[in-house]
Amino acid sequence: MRIAVDAMGGDYAPELIINGAIQAVKEFNLDVVLVGDKAAIEKLLKKNQYSGSHIEIFPSSEVIEMDEPPALSVRRKRDSSIVRGIELVKRNEADAFFSAGNTGAVACAATLSLGLLTGIERPGIAIIVPNLKNISLIIDVGANIDPKPSHLVQYGIMADVYSRYILNKTNPSIGLLNIGEEESKGTDFMKETHALFEQSRLNFIGNVEGKDLFSGKCDCIVCDGFVGNVALKVSESLAETLMIFLKREIMSNFMGKLGAMFLRQSLKRIKKKVDYAEYGGAPLLGINGVVMIGHGRSNSKAVKNAIRFAAEEVERKVNDKILEGMKKI
């Protein structure tokens, strides 16, 4: 198993990307190809005293920055770590690709170079979030901001497969993110999508609401990429804001400081529960190849776990299962 990793993408690249890759090859039975600035990577491998044979370097001279327009940058920067990394998968020199860099550029390069699975019209980004009962999968959180109803049903199929084979769920339930539960709710687009889901063979439980992202009402939540992206960023921001409120309160008085001392372990466990780094990355599903996208702020733990999940997606043949699922719609 060989995972290509964009060494240059993410807020803490290349340092924490390389640390994460080193941890991954030490903990899991796989190899990593670091794509990027050869000299910088070599220096960091040396600094981390890694001299094993499980990490290789594939040199690339360009970097697509976080705020560059995806399609244009992919076309112009042919020697970027993202374009080169995807090409390794295309040529079967790597089994999967992970990047914590420009999400749009990764999605664009992957779609152009690897293509989509037969029957899939658009790729979708799926994320795993903790809920009151367990975990749920949300798709799409930003790859496709102007979808058709059929795209959302395809996301449902991909969510079903990913939940079964990676998250080990039996007959995962699928909800459609809407503004009310009744099937008459929402825009015409939502009603049309609801009807298509009703006709599918998926375990469709109907519309769910924003509150159900964390309630555990269903295993998978399907939404359009615009709404999903807003919901994801709202959630991240709110969790951080509440933590800042808590810190401010705690530090403002003696009792608070005392209480926080006793609560340290509890708070740590909650942080672990809601930490995106536990899953590390978000699979870009629908691509004819395995591509994992990391949070811009990915730390070494997130990188390590994203590499692990990418490897599992390859091992468990998620794409073959999606193709089978498409045949049975």
Add this chain to the structure above:
Amino acid sequence: MRIAVDAMGGDYAPELIINGAIQAVKEFNLDVVLVGDKAAIEKLLKKNQYSGSHIEIFPSSEVIEMDEPPALSVRRKRDSSIVRGIELVKRNEADAFFSAGNTGAVACAATLSLGLLTGIERPGIAIIVPNLKNISLIIDVGANIDPKPSHLVQYGIMADVYSRYILNKTNPSIGLLNIGEEESKGTDFMKETHALFEQSRLNFIGNVEGKDLFSGKCDCIVCDGFVGNVALKVSESLAETLMIFLKREIMSNFMGKLGAMFLRQSLKRIKKKVDYAEYGGAPLLGINGVVMIGHGRSNSKAVKNAIRFAAEEVERKVNDKILEGMKKI
């Protein structure tokens, strides 16, 4: 000042609605007309030992339930507390109306009966949320789920006015909720809306992202009602989920319980900060009349504060200011 209050709407109606109304007339210089089941209201007023002259009852025999289809129920239930309450405003027998009942029905009855302010094409529901610096206003969170770009600019004008005259902000800044900050981001709808805002006289700061709902980056956030509704419900749900995680952790071990004792005051202050009951209701803006919508779960404090904010909206002539704002676009 006379505020009509739907005594029958909300999860805790009529009990907590009536408690809130009693608190409001005791604390503020205003009268309340309770609309609903006369016998039930009289019984609760008696139970609460209220015998003053600041509360009147306007009897109505029907109730629009939370899950009834708005337009249909408003048409059929002519003697419902929502329809009757709105009519009191229409006939100038009340200055404003508050309901914690079926939001869609309130919006529908208000639009049909009172009409819209000149130049406003759709009403919008605005909510106030705490952020890291202060508070911000988000509009629309569900009245208009399939808006045109012009509707969003009108929401911007209403948000500007409400922030100035109710939230006491000087030259409030307005952001458009999108999936990235660059003006090239988002759907064609978002780009068109962005261009319209650029041409307006509003203090438009451009696109903002989901993370900015709580960052305090701008005073007002404008969004389409579908996205706003999802964002609102996601936020509520996440805040509750994190609190449940915290409680579970705390109760699972001795150190946690001990820490929580010391932290009780800090947690109370945070709860107060993020408690929607502090503002009580969400103004339905754009209506030719003052209408305030409460959370289904409104408690007596929320009802009391919603009545206060409705009275302030009347006193500070928010609708006149919106009409002036519309002339200056």
